[in-house]
Structures are given as C-alpha cells and as structure tokens.
Amino acid sequence: xxxxxxxxxxxxxxxxxxxxxxxxxxxxxxxTWFFLLSDALTFGAFLIAYGTTRFFSxxxxxxxxxxxxxxxxxxxxxxxxxxxxxxxxxIMSSVTMxxxxxxxxxxxxKNVAKWLLWTIIGGICFLSCQAxxxxxxxxxxxxxxGTFTDLSTAHDFKRFFSExxxxxxNAQPLVAMQSTHNFFNYFFTITGFHGGHVTSGVIFNxxxxxxxxxxxxxxxxxxxxxxxxxxxxxxxxxxxxxxxTCFYLL
Amino acid sequence: MSExxxxxxxxxxxxxxxxxxxxxxxxxxxDVTSPESKAQVKRIWNIFWFLLVITxxxxxxxxxxxxxxxxxxxxxxxxxxxxxxxxxxxxVFMHLGDEFKGFITTVLIPxxxxxxxxxxxxxxxxxxxxxxxxxxxxxxxxxxxxxxxSK
Numbered sequence: 495x496x497x498x499x500x501x502x503x504x505x506x507x508x509x510x511x512x513x514x515x516x517x518x519x520x521x522x523x524x525x526t527w528f529f530l531l532s533d534a535l536t537f538g539a540f541l542i543a544y545g546t547t548r549f550f551s552x553x554x555x556x557x558x559x560x561x562x563x564x565x566x567x568x569x570x571x572x573x574x575x576x577x578x579x580x581x582x583x584x585i586m587s588s589v590t591m592x593x594x595x596x597x598x599x600x601x602x603x604k605n606v607a608k609w610l611l612w613t614i615i616g617g618i619c620f621l622s623c624q625a626x627x628x629x630x631x632x633x634x635x636x637x638x639x640g641t642f643t644d645l646s647t648a649h650d651f652k653r654f655f656s657e658x659x660x661x662x663x664n665a666q667p668l669v670a671m672q673s674t675h676n677f678f679n680y681f682f683t684i685t686g687f688h689g690g691h692v693t694s695g696v697i698f699n700x701x702x703x704x705x706x707x708x709x710x711x712x713x714x715x716x717x718x719x720x721x722x723x724x725x726x727x728x729x730x731x732x733x734x735x736x737x738x739t740c741f742y743l744l
Numbered sequence: 745m746s747e748x749x750x751x752x753x754x755x756x757x758x759x760x761x762x763x764x765x766x767x768x769x770x771x772x773x774x775d776v777t778s779p780e781s782k783a784q785v786k787r788i789w790n791i792f793w794f795l796l797v798i799t800x801x802x803x804x805x806x807x808x809x810x811x812x813x814x815x816x817x818x819x820x821x822x823x824x825x826x827x828x829x830x831x832x833x834x835x836v837f838m839h840l841g842d843e844f845k846g847f848i849t850t851v852l853i854p855x856x857x858x859x860x861x862x863x864x865x866x867x868x869x870x871x872x873x874x875x876x877x878x879x880x881x882x883x884x885x886x887x888x889x890x891x892x893x894s895k
C-alpha cells in the first residue's frame with residue numbers, strides 16, 4: 495500500500511476519513527461478508543457443540559452404518575455414496591454460480607441468466623436429495639428429533655454402531671441410546687439449518703434471475719447483486735464442506 | 745477529504761444507491777471473449793476439478809481406509825483436506841483472493857476465535873467423559889442398569 499502512496503500525486507490521508515471506500519468494496523458487499531462471518535460463527539457453534547457431545551460420549555454411531563442407503567436400491571450397503579452425490583451437486587452449483595458472477599463482470603446478460611438457471615436447478619436437486627435422506631432416516635428412527643429415549647428401542651439403535659463398538663454398546667445400552675439420540679438431534683438440527691440456507695439461497699437466485707431477465711441490472715450498469723448473492727451461495731457450499739466432514743467422515 | 749467532494753454527490757453515494765461505490769477491482773470489463781476472460785473461466789473449471797478430486801479422495805478414504813489407519817491420522821487428513829477445499833472456495837469462488845489485503849485480513853481475523861473455541865470445547869467434552877467414567881456414581885448406575893435389565 496505504501497508504494498501506491500508514492501506514485502499518486504495527491505497525498506493520501508494516513509487514516510481513512512470517509513467519502514471513499516477504504517478497501518474499494520461497496521457497502522453492500524462488505525456487509526454481505528460480515529453477515530457471512532456471523533453466520534459462520536453460528537454454524538461453527540453448532541458443529542463445535544456436536545463435537546463436544548461426541549467427545550463426552552463413550553460410544554458414538556458410525557456414519558458408515560447410518561448413511562448406507564441409496565434411493566431405489568433397497569437394503570443396499572453403499573455407505574457415503576449418496577452424500578457424495580449431494581456434495582457433487584452442491585460443488586457443481588457453486589461452479590455455475592461463479593460462472594454467473596463472471597458473466598456479470600462482463601455485463602453478459604444472457605450468460606448470467608443461463609448460469610443462474612443452472613444454479614437454481616442444482617439447488618433444487620440438492621434439496622430433493624436432502625428431502626429423500628430425511629424421509630429415509632425418519633423411517634429408520636421412527637421420527638426426526640427426540641427419538642431413542644427408552645431402552646425398548648435398543649434393537650433399532652444397535653444397528654447404527656460399528657462392529658468394533660458393539661461390546662461397549664451391549665455393556666452400556668443407556669449410554670449408546672443417549673448418544674444415538676444426540677447424534678440424530680444434531681444431525682437434523684444442523685442439516686436442517688443448512689437446508690434452510692439452501693432454500694433461501696434458491697429463492698434469492700430466483701429473484702435475481704427475474705431481475706436479470708427484466709434488465710434491472712443492465713440499466714443499473716453492473717451486476718453486483720449477482721456477486722452478493724453469489725457470496726451467500728458459495729458460503730452455503732462452504733458450510734456443507736464442513737458438515738460433510740463432521741457428520742460423514744470423522 | 746470530504747470537502748473535495750461535491751456535497752450532493754456525497755449524499756447521493758451514502759444515502760442513495762450505495763452500490764455506486766462498487767468495487768473497481770472486478771468491474772469495467774467489456775469483452776467476454778477476451779483471453780483474460782477465457783483464462784478466468786478456465787481457472788474456475790480447474791478449481792472445480794481440484795475440489796472434485798479432493799472430495800473423491802475423502803470419500804474413498806472414508807469408505808475403505810479410514811478404519812485401517814490410526815484414528816488420529818485419519819481425522820487429521822480429513823480435516824486438512826477439508827481446509828484446503830474451504831480455502832479454494834473462499835479464495836477463488838468467493839473472489840476473496842482478488843480483494844485488497846486489508847479487507848482479506850478484516851474478514852479472516854475474527855475466524856481465529858475458532859481456534860480457541862474448538863480447543864476449549866473439545867477439551868471440556870473430553871474432561872466430562874473422563875470424569876463420568878471415573879465417577880463412583882457412573883459405576884453405581886451401571887450396576888443398577890444391569891440389575892434392572894435382568895429383572
């Protein structure tokens with residue numbers, strides 16, 4: 495930064511005194527970043543709470559046992575395959591979003607509309623996958639939140655644990671029941687909160703697609719709104735990267 | 745600074761359409777078919793393939809190998825790959841890498857809180873587990889549990 499001060503003829507004020515953007519970022523874009531920062535803290539708090547609960551549980555359900563189903567494959571044993579598909583869909587929709595933003599930098603209305611449409615389709619596909627997974631787990635658990643609260647459900651929750659931890663599960667069924675209960679409560683809360691973000695992201699994308707097609711941004715002279723919604727959409731993808739790691743891999 | 749700016753313009757920027765202060769860093773391109781534009785699109789797709797490969801590595805590891813290696817190493821690898829993925833999404837897809845250095849720092853510094861946050865809370869969870877395990881109450885309740893089941 496000090497080099498630019500040397501080059502310019504008018505002396506730059508040492509401290510920012512208003513009247514211009516200090517980082518050459520507009521108010522709206524900067525505040526989008528700060529909103530995302532606060533949202534990151536919310537998601538972080540959720541995931542760290544999940545981690546804390548997991549650390550104080552002597553046994554914990556095994557992701558390879560819980561998430562091994564795939565639509566229309568019956569009782570197939572395909573751990574992680576379905577969630578990989580969901581991850582792929584979300585990364586793909588992130589790419590189409592960044593291509594829309596790129597087209598916006600060049601004022602290319604037609605391509606902005608095209609890539610926004612693909613992003614919306616990707617978002618809807620992701621939400622459909624999540625709806626299937628929730629429905630499936632609803633069937634497995636006999637509910638969403640607050641399941642596995644008494645030991646009569648033992649034959650149900652035992653199949654969520656790996657072979658290795660079965661000794662522990664049999665020795666302390668109450669502990670195993672409580673951790674299954676916690677696992678699913680966290681799972682539905684966190685993926686539900688993330689799914690809510692995807693849903694609102696799809697709605698925002700539809701709104702800016704309508705505005706793009708109507709030429710609102712063309713008249714305004716720039717497509718910054720696409721960039722701001724793009725930031726939100728990438729953030730949703732970013733959160734999924736962490737949710738994926740915490741729930742399915744670790 | 746402000747006396748150099750026409751007062752009406754100033755009012756207009758700050759109370760009207762604030763996006764007129766829109767970043768000059770990325771705007772003002774005109775030719776979408778320029779080599780510069782094509783290079784950027786190519787970069788975006790390269791990052792996509794990179795993210796996809798990392799995800800495939802993670803999934804294959806999770807399905808086949810993570811049970812064979814020590815838990816700590818597997819978790820370290822998963823977290824490292826996750827952070828690499830997150831870094832590229834923020835840097836390239838969210839264009840944070842193209843912003844001013846001061847802005848990048850402003851956005852990233854609050855995230856340092858997570859370092860304390862994660863260490864403190866996981867340590868607390870670990871402590872509770874140990875305390876529960878060593879507590880006489882746990883052993884009494886486990887005994888009761890077993891006797892309750894046998895009835």
